[in-house]
Amino acid sequence: MGKSDLMDSVVIRMVENVKLKNSVLLVGLPGIGNVGKISADFLIENLKAKKLADVFSVHLPPQVLINEEAAARLVRNELYYKKRKGGDLIIFTGDFQGLTSQGQYEICYRVLELSKKLDVRKIITLGGYQIGKLMEIPRVFGAYTSRDMKEQVEKLGVIFSKNEPGGGIVGGAGLILGIGYELFNLPGVCLMGETSGYFTDPKSAKQVTKVVVDYLGLSADVSLFDERIKEIEEITNKMIEVPPEEKKEDLGYFG
Numbered sequence: 001m002g003k004s005d006l007m008d009s010v011v012i013r014m015v016e017n018v019k020l021k022n023s024v025l026l027v028g029l030p031g032i033g034n035v036g037k038i039s040a041d042f043l044i045e046n047l048k049a050k051k052l053a054d055v056f057s058v059h060l061p062p063q064v065l066i067n068e069e070a071a072a073r074l075v076r077n078e079l080y081y082k083k084r085k086g087g088d089l090i091i092f093t094g095d096f097q098g099l100t101s102q103g104q105y106e107i108c109y110r111v112l113e114l115s116k117k118l119d120v121r122k123i124i125t126l127g128g129y130q131i132g133k134l135m136e137i138p139r140v141f142g143a144y145t146s147r148d149m150k151e152q153v154e155k156l157g158v159i160f161s162k163n164e165p166g167g168g169i170v171g172g173a174g175l176i177l178g179i180g181y182e183l184f185n186l187p188g189v190c191l192m193g194e195t196s197g198y199f200t201d202p203k204s205a206k207q208v209t210k211v212v213v214d215y216l217g218l219s220a221d222v223s224l225f226d227e228r229i230k231e232i233e234e235i236t237n238k239m240i241e242v243p244p245e246e247k248k249e250d251l252g253y254f255g
């Protein structure tokens with residue numbers, strides 16, 4: 001939509017006007033296994049992060065969401081912030097990713113524009129890496145645009161494997177990493193938790209979150225994931241195993 005239309009294609013509504021310094025942009029959007037989304041939501045709650053802005057867009061699904069009291073709200077992405085000594089934290093998450101390639105690019109670009117104004121110095125994106133099977137302890141794979149950040153998270157157990165994921169990184173986790181580096185000169189790293197991809201995966205999200213907490217020195221207790229992990233495991237143990245011939249091939253990317 002143009003300026004003369006009812007609304008711009010991406011509308012960012014600031015909830016608070018705060019001055020942030022030496023910030024890190026952490027991105028956890030819905031995707032495979034919802035790994036990034038679960039991690040971002042956990043950190044927002046655990047760190048008691050405050051709402052910074054709502055991101056509305058014609059590129060998101062045309063719907064409202066209904067809560068337990070039947071109150072409706074327009075779907076959106078959201079930005080939260082946590083002021084910290086040595087550098088503030090901004091968390092980008094939301095209900096959905098953009099429905100089209102154009103939508104993905106526009107939303108990511110606008111969020112990065114705002115991020116520069118909020119003194120973002122580096123980017124960490126989170127997501128799930130679909131492998132089509134359950135893992136007792138999911139590994140965390142990485143991709144990077146900053147060799148310094150790569151070396152730092154590699155010491156925390158992140159695996160950087162040649163040409164993996166084979167299909168590249170699809171969605172906001174990849175785009176924000178790429179656009180941030182190429183167009184905004186922001187270094188970054190992407191953390192990918194192994195996941196079957198068949199259901200919401202808090203076990204994978206826990207491993208990804210542990211890396212973030214250790215890397216940034218956050219005061220967040222990742223053991224709080226364990227109750228939710230137990231609930232998911234009880235559900236999956238009751239499921240009938242899918243015959244091998246019906247299992248999907250490894251997508252080779254994550255969202």
